[in-house]
Amino acid sequence: MAKIDPTFAKELQKYGTADFQACYSCGNCTAVCNLTDENANFPRMYIRYGMLGLKDEILDSKDLWMCYACGDCTAHCPREAIPGDYMATLRRYAIAHYEPTGITRLIFKNNPWYIAIIILLAVILGFFLLTLKPDMTISRWIFQYMPFEIIHNTGEVVFALTGLFMLIGFWNMFRHLSRNYRHEKKEKPKSSPLASLKYVINELTTMKRYQTCDSEEDGFWYKKPAVVRPWFIHWSIMWGFIGLLLATILDFLLKNPATTVWWPSRILGTVSGLFMMYGATMALYYRFSKITDAYAHSKLADWVFLWSLWITGFTGFWMETAVFLGGNDMLDQIIFIIHTIMAMELVLLFAFSKFAHALYRPVALYMYHRMALTN
Numbered sequence: 505m506a507k508i509d510p511t512f513a514k515e516l517q518k519y520g521t522a523d524f525q526a527c528y529s530c531g532n533c534t535a536v537c538n539l540t541d542e543n544a545n546f547p548r549m550y551i552r553y554g555m556l557g558l559k560d561e562i563l564d565s566k567d568l569w570m571c572y573a574c575g576d577c578t579a580h581c582p583r584e585a586i587p588g589d590y591m592a593t594l595r596r597y598a599i600a601h602y603e604p605t606g607i608t609r610l611i612f613k614n615n616p617w618y619i620a621i622i623i624l625l626a627v628i629l630g631f632f633l634l635t636l637k638p639d640m641t642i643s644r645w646i647f648q649y650m651p652f653e654i655i656h657n658t659g660e661v662v663f664a665l666t667g668l669f670m671l672i673g674f675w676n677m678f679r680h681l682s683r684n685y686r687h688e689k690k691e692k693p694k695s696s697p698l699a700s701l702k703y704v705i706n707e708l709t710t711m712k713r714y715q716t717c718d719s720e721e722d723g724f725w726y727k728k729p730a731v732v733r734p735w736f737i738h739w740s741i742m743w744g745f746i747g748l749l750l751a752t753i754l755d756f757l758l759k760n761p762a763t764t765v766w767w768p769s770r771i772l773g774t775v776s777g778l779f780m781m782y783g784a785t786m787a788l789y790y791r792f793s794k795i796t797d798a799y800a801h802s803k804l805a806d807w808v809f810l811w812s813l814w815i816t817g818f819t820g821f822w823m824e825t826a827v828f829l830g831g832n833d834m835l836d837q838i839i840f841i842i843h844t845i846m847a848m849e850l851v852l853l854f855a856f857s858k859f860a861h862a863l864y865r866p867v868a869l870y871m872y873h874r875m876a877l878t879n
């Protein structure tokens with residue numbers, strides 16, 4: 505039997521949830537959620553788990569990742585327990601516990617530490633980039649204390665370690681979800697592995713489930729065009745980022761195509777960058793204006809993530825324009841350094857930030873489809 509921990513609610517509050525204990529279990533939230541079904545009882549059941557301190561029920565759950573934080577439940581809660589935000593808190597809690605070093609816990613629980621880590625990392629990466637120009641005075645000064653090879657080997661080790669922590673986090677999540685999965689496997693899976701994989705790919709490319717959140721006739725988004733709806737904003741950010749990552753890898757493999765903006769990988773980068781910038785700009789606007797309940801309770805992790813994407817995109821387009829116009833002055837070089845630092849921070853902090861959901865959600869979707877999904 506699961507162990508009950510009455511102090512758990514306090515622990516969850518450190519991850520950013522408001523007064524979820526105001527909930528009196530009326531069930532409105534679950535009733536209005538378009539993404540819950542007979543196999544899942546979120547968010548109401550998860551509020552009970554939080555109150556009772558049933559950590560394992562939360563960490564073993566794939567349901568956490570079925571929620572797209574649309575905020576419908578929050579809008580219908582009579583007790584202002586903000587259940588949509590509570591689900592996002594549980595995801596932060598889960599990411600922090602799957603990741604093995606404890607850095608994510610520090611980041612999510614303590615805003616000053618989060619800011620300090622971002623700044624420190626930016627300074628270290630800045631020095632690292634400067635050493636790529638060994639003729640500069642500052643580079644020669646750095647080399648007096650640490651030779652070039654040590655700096656670059658250290659950089660490679662840090663990137664490798666980050667990848668390792670990401671894999672461990674992924675494995676921990678898989679292990680937790682498998683516990684539930686094994687339990688459910690006493691029943692026959694409802695779909696084949698191939699059908700579930702197809703389902704995940706379909707969901708990632710169309711966001712069909714997320715679209716159902718925005719489709720209520722009495723909802724704010726009902727009459728709005730698809731391009732401004734939250735599912736499309738999320739889609740733009742996700743595919744924009746994936747496209748940019750792919751373009752960067754192709755740039756690297758194809759060696760120095762950066763001299764022309766018409767190179768295929770550059771075109772892919774430009775189109776993807778436009779989608780990412782559009783998504784990040786709209787999401788920032790929605791959060792600033794608190795346009796709906798889903799955007800009214802932003803945390804530092806949300807702001808840092810969106811601003812990182814936005815600045816990376818903006819500086820990327822600046823460089824693209826500079827390349828096109830043949831410019832290479834001091835300002836362009838500073839922008840290049842900022843762009844590279846931001847992009848590297850996004851990659852390095854992947855496993856330690858909200859970004860990790862990009863890895864965890866597809867796994868949860870797969871398991872959900874295998875065992876439970878009917879639509």
Ligand code: SF4
Nearest residue numbers: 527528530531533581
């Ligand atoms: S709607 Fe609010 S009060 Fe009712 S179960 Fe959900 S969180 Fe609790």
Ligand code: SF4
Nearest residue numbers: 537571574575577588
């Ligand atoms: S935020 Fe939206 S998807 Fe998540 S539990 Fe609430 S209604 Fe469901």
